[in-house]
Amino acid sequence: MARIEVNRSGEMEVFARVVTLGGFSPAARALKMTPSAVSKLISRLEARLGARLINRSTRKLLLTAEGEMFHERALRVLADIDEAESMVAASQAPRGRVRVNSNVPFGLHHLLPLVPRFSAAYPRVVLDIVLSDLVVDLMDARTDLAIRVGPLRASQLMARKLGESPMAVVASPAYLARRGAPAAPRDLVDHNCIGFNFARHCDKWPFTVDGERLSLPVQGDATAGDGETSRRLVLAGQGLARLSHFHIGGDIAAGRMVPVLEAYNPGDAEAIHAVYVGHGGRLPARVRALIDFLVREVDLTRPPVSDL
Numbered sequence: 001m002a003r004i005e006v007n008r009s010g011e012m013e014v015f016a017r018v019v020t021l022g023g024f025s026p027a028a029r030a031l032k033m034t035p036s037a038v039s040k041l042i043s044r045l046e047a048r049l050g051a052r053l054i055n056r057s058t059r060k061l062l063l064t065a066e067g068e069m070f071h072e073r074a075l076r077v078l079a080d081i082d083e084a085e086s087m088v089a090a091s092q093a094p095r096g097r098v099r100v101n102s103n104v105p106f107g108l109h110h111l112l113p114l115v116p117r118f119s120a121a122y123p124r125v126v127l128d129i130v131l132s133d134l135v136v137d138l139m140d141a142r143t144d145l146a147i148r149v150g151p152l153r154a155s156q157l158m159a160r161k162l163g164e165s166p167m168a169v170v171a172s173p174a175y176l177a178r179r180g181a182p183a184a185p186r187d188l189v190d191h192n193c194i195g196f197n198f199a200r201h202c203d204k205w206p207f208t209v210d211g212e213r214l215s216l217p218v219q220g221d222a223t224a225g226d227g228e229t230s231r232r233l234v235l236a237g238q239g240l241a242r243l244s245h246f247h248i249g250g251d252i253a254a255g256r257m258v259p260v261l262e263a264y265n266p267g268d269a270e271a272i273h274a275v276y277v278g279h280g281g282r283l284p285a286r287v288r289a290l291i292d293f294l295v296r297e298v299d300l301t302r303p304p305v306s307d308l
Helices: 008-021 024-031 035-049 065-091 104-121 173-179 185-190 227-235 245-254 285-297
Strands: 054-056 061-063 096-102 125-131 145-149 158-171 204-209 212-217 241-244 258-260 269-276
Touching: 008 024, 008 035, 008 061, 008 065, 024 035, 061 065, 096 104, 096 285, 104 125, 104 145, 104 227, 104 245, 104 285, 125 285, 145 285, 158 173, 158 245, 158 285, 173 258, 185 204, 185 212, 227 241, 227 245, 241 245, 269 285
Parallel strands: 096 125, 096 145
Antiparallel strands: 054 061, 145 269, 158 241, 158 258, 158 269, 204 212
């Protein structure tokens, strides 16, 4: 009988990785082990079984007949273990803490209004919400899920798309009554345009003029570090801003903001994603529950919840 302290499923996992990846070194990298540790484990496995499983050479590894048989059975056992764990996990209600990072506009106008419904559906999940327009490193910030607006940077993160939202240049009725509405993009030089002050932003607004797409620089006497501050400045009559409908749709519907230069709107839209670390496909149930909930419940065609 095998000794109880032998981790036979662990040995099978290492052996299967060596075979699948074709060597000790790639298997070691995938398993976060050293190549020598992988080699010693395979040697111990062969000693315990009393059979050579792999013929080693300087160029490649070849399975013996015993190795082929053991590999086939090991894959079956590992698949059965995964299935058993998945069945148990699926039967358990999601529970635990989920740390969420969102930009300020989406967080205020879309995420926070959905929290009561999520909590009612998943009472054992605690949401730890941080609103910031800074792009955080999920691993460094120990964040389970982040909302990203705009193009996604190349990374190892997984992403689920929540929708797209068109852009518009807007102003308050009070500002337009005082300064007038720009008739064409070139008129923006005579207007106060509210820009952003974070490093990745470029204060140029795109327009389509005579069928050609142009990006025009804008300037004004105020900049903002997040979209919600920019929205508040527009509502206060400070100037014009270019913002996304997911953020200001409610203000437009209520007449608190008026779109301008719509004839020159290039029709671009901001994509909104939920991004997360994939963990090799084994996502915690509490995180999976929140992602699926957001995909199902976020509706960017509805005016957002907007307060003054």
